[in-house]
Amino acid sequence: MSELTHHARTVTGPLGHRGVRTTVEWAPLGAARARAAALIAEHRAHQTEIVRNPHLDQEWAAAMVRSRLLLASVRAVLGPDVAVENTFLVVKWPGRAFEVPWHQDGIDARIELDPARSVAAWLALTDATVASGCLDVIPGSHQAGYLPYGPEAVTGQARGRADTVSVEPEGQLLSVPVHAGRAVLMDMRLLHRSRSNTSDGARVGLNVRYVAPGACLRRDPTCPSLVPVSGTGWSSTPQEGRESST
Ligand SMILES: O=C(O)CCC(=O)C(=O)O
Numbered sequence: 334m335s336e337l338t339h340h341a342r343t344v345t346g347p348l349g350h351r352g353v354r355t356t357v358e359w360a361p362l363g364a365a366r367a368r369a370a371a372l373i374a375e376h377r378a379h380q381t382e383i384v385r386n387p388h389l390d391q392e393w394a395a396a397m398v399r400s401r402l403l404l405a406s407v408r409a410v411l412g413p414d415v416a417v418e419n420t421f422l423v424v425k426w427p428g429r430a431f432e433v434p435w436h437q438d439g440i441d442a443r444i445e446l447d448p449a450r451s452v453a454a455w456l457a458l459t460d461a462t463v464a465s466g467c468l469d470v471i472p473g474s475h476q477a478g479y480l481p482y483g484p485e486a487v488t489g490q491a492r493g494r495a496d497t498v499s500v501e502p503e504g505q506l507l508s509v510p511v512h513a514g515r516a517v518l519m520d521m522r523l524l525h526r527s528r529s530n531t532s533d534g535a536r537v538g539l540n541v542r543y544v545a546p547g548a549c550l551r552r553d554p555t556c557p558s559l560v561p562v563s564g565t566g567w568s569s570t571p572q573e574g575r576e577s578s579t
């Protein structure tokens with residue numbers, strides 16, 4: 334590959350010039366809704382909003398990140414060897430303020446992921462509508478690369494402060510409503526956010542960061558190990574990602 338071709342590929346990334354794909358399925362509608370109903374029942378009493386890395390210890394999440402339908406799409410983007418770097422369950426309860434500010438998924442204090450070797454998947458367990466706080470994205474925003482970021486100014490107390498980009502997002506916002514059972518794939522650099530849920534039902538989504546070998550440019554030792562979900566290329570590098578320079 335010539336220098337120029339490589340540069341162009343790095344800028345546009347594995348999802349192309351828009352940096353987002355919205356036609357991906359991970360489960361039949363009914364199965365996704367049934368899982369959402371179980372999670373809503375489990376978390377309603379405490380109004381739990383965030384569960385970190387449920388794929389490590391909860392069977393439903395371990396199964397979700399291995400969805401055959403989803404992995405077919407992820408493999409088409411990343412190649413045969415795929416591991417889960419992180420998962421993040423977000424429940425937006427009706428009538429409760431919870432805005433996720435503009436951010437990029439592939440960089441924070443603990444990680445930096447090579448956008449050419451990683452992809453973020455946002456899986457809808459309930460219908461995500463504009464009213465219930467679906468994702469808003471800025472197509473093409475990934476082409477500007479990783480941007481400076483810092484903690485958001487205000488937040489709900491139990492949640493902590495989320496990272497947000499410290500520059501004004503530029504470009505045309507696109508709201509991405511998705512039905513339960515469908516997913517959005519995003520370039521790790523794509524700017525996105527979500528607003529509060531003003532509908533009368535809970536909105537449930539799982540964010541998954543998928544990586545191919547060599548994707549972890551920086552990863553804190555406190556991060557859990559990568560979980561291989563596809564391919565045979567992981568056996569020789571079981572700790573890949575805990576090392577800072579592979
Ligand atoms: O579920 C949401 O509304 C957004 C979640 C998100 O962007 C993330 O977990 O990185």
Ligand SMILES: [Fe+2]
Pocket residue numbers: 436437438525540
């Ligand atoms: Fe995100």
